[in-house]
Amino acid sequence: MPDHDTTENPIEETLHVLRNPGVLGIGLGSLLSDAGHEMATAALPGFLNSIGAPAAALGAIEGVADAALSASKVAGGVIADRPGIERKTVTSGGYAITALGHGAFAVAAAWPAVAIARAVSWIARGGKAPARDSLLAGSVEPTELGRAFGAERAMDSIGAIIGPLLAAPLILAVGYRWLFAISIIPGLLAALAVIVLVKETPRALRTVPPAEASNMRSLLTTPGPFRRLLTGVGLYGLGNFSATLLIFRATQILHDNGRTTTAAAATAVLLYAAHNAANAVAAYPAGAIADRVGRRAVLIAGIVLFALASLALAFSPTNVAALAAIFIAVGVSTGLVETGEAAHAAELLHDHIRGRGFGLVGLVDGIGDLMSSLIVGILLTIAAPAAAFIYAAALATSGAIALARERPGHR
Template identity: 45%
Template sequence: MVEAVDESVNAAGEKDGRRWLTPGVAGIGSASFLADVGHEVPTALLPSLLTSSLSASAAALGVIEGVSDGLAGAARLAGGALADDPGRRRKVAVGGYTITAALGALIGAATSVWQVALLRAGAWTARGLRVPARNALLADVVPASAYGRAYGFERAMDNFGAIFGPLLALGLVALVGVKWATGLSVIPGVLAALAIVYAIRRAPRAEQRERQPIRLRLRPVLRGRLGRLLAGIAAFEVGNVAATLLILRATEQLTPAHGTEAATRLALVLYIGYNIAATIASIPAGRLADRLGTRGPVLVLTAGVVLFALAYAGFAASTASLVLLAVPFVLAGVGIGAVETAEHAAVAVLAPVDARGSAFGVLATVQALGNVAASAISGVLWTAVSPTAAFGYLVGWMLLALVGLLATARR
């Protein structure tokens, strides 16, 4: 699979005389696709497994997911400290993908709620640990002039996995049931670990360094241009609400005209469109970032924030039209494809090489904590005031992020 991807896509990337889709980049992109398929299957089936098979409540599901997400966020900081060392980051990447696959699949064999909770928390902790290592490893295997395209390819493959994974879950449930479907998710997860091993074997030899104590290097990350960039990213992430709230907004607005069941299906179709838009937009966004030079990633990130502001303004409006609802979903999908690609490329460009792991760890933690804050506060505003107030609040954060990013780009 990795070789096929390398041959089919790289021709377009060689038009400017630079080979950007190296075997290492193709391996990491394939790992992102396979890993996302692997963990989307148990994620999609977890509610059914808990409530139907183990007779758990919705509250139990919420606690398990909340604790797991919190541990994943904390693990990203720890993973950043581990990933500063080139040799250590390779071990963390392989171990993270392998452990996530094994623990996620074992959820299918769980016989009690506490077992599910431990396995889910362990899988999400390993997933958080590997994120900075993967992103730093990607910067190792591609020239700096092609960071945008490399991270765009990785994001496109990850988003494609988010589309394919739930569809695979539906097919597996129809064939073998929920428990076996969850167990079989180990296969794409293990293939993801093998893809990372493939990428590492084709990466430049890790620089031999004197082994340093494991510590998060915050000072070189938070000062200068990188610090200003992270401040703008933080403003964006505090307004980057979970996609589930977008689905809820569409469902509520479509229900009066279509009924609850039809509205739910239509909202899921719109969400699939969101993921497709993100997948398609990622590589062109990365290519544009590379062509615009050193400020390219920040400019593409700024454009993505503008698209989010327009999307949230669309969600704030009341409409029962499926077409009008599709517009903000597509805008948000293109926006997230551009933003995620540009965030990673910008950090790779600006971070000191010996603190690159810490930089990606801080970025991943800002993303996780910002998303939690955005979803929590928006949910309160939604309930206490109105959905329009919630999305108006999010537009405000997009405008604040826009000011910060424009200032960073000028400097």
């Protein structure tokens, strides 16, 4: 049976979802918050260099921040499911603290202070994510989950494009410290968008006993399909290497084929911009398709597309057109996977455990991101580049197979 009335006009469907105050508020929150923290992130390497921080400092800052982000998603999930806790408050508060955290870079005199501020910002960013996703899932009908998460992912990606575009002229116009101060504004507007537009529906107000709501082990009683979702996205995550490694390999290929180091790097950055644009463009259509053919099917399609793109990269294509196709394919795959994963998790989880469920998915994603980038980076260093990307393709394919083996009944 289809998830949605397929006779409805797609444009009307889109407008109906976007008119939903919950979708609009959370989508605007994602766009504005991402614009703010990506603005700060884009300026961070140059700022650290300007205060004399060593190159290793950036790695330490990002490593601590990523670990904090993953751990805070689990804690945030527990908080989001507690009786009496409004997910709207957690979400808006998370946006505000995230903004104040990266805004604090403006007064940092040395890199350890930046590391502390970045960790605080990323703890808030991760901690509010399960509440935000649970709130979004509770704002729409089950037949609209794909489009709701697709719209939120698309707006998040647009914010990630806007942030770096704003950073470059602001660095030239006002300098790093004023840029960081200005980056607070979009984050506070994100919190305001949630406060003003989002209404937490009665079905999202939990009445679960405190012992159940706070016990992560209760997730072990979640139906089998959710555990298989974790297995599938975990295997995929172990192959889903960082976009920085994609840029790194493209730069190597272009340099080896006659471009100067600067020209190769500039071309790779432009290819990455195309990747981000493809992600933004793909997210909402992925959600609309997911509502019609199944969220799991879209998730699997995204993983398979990533595997094919990784396999193509293993053969080190030498022309820009081929590399562009790979970057765009990876961008589209990210849009499919992020939308499909969130919508599929939402349909598998009851409202009273959605926070913990989303937190656990976020933890699995975070561990996968860390391990995959380490492994692919090591393989690129000590083995042939082909080995690194064949590994990525193999792990992603394993994840797709694990998801495809899910019993019928959860699409």
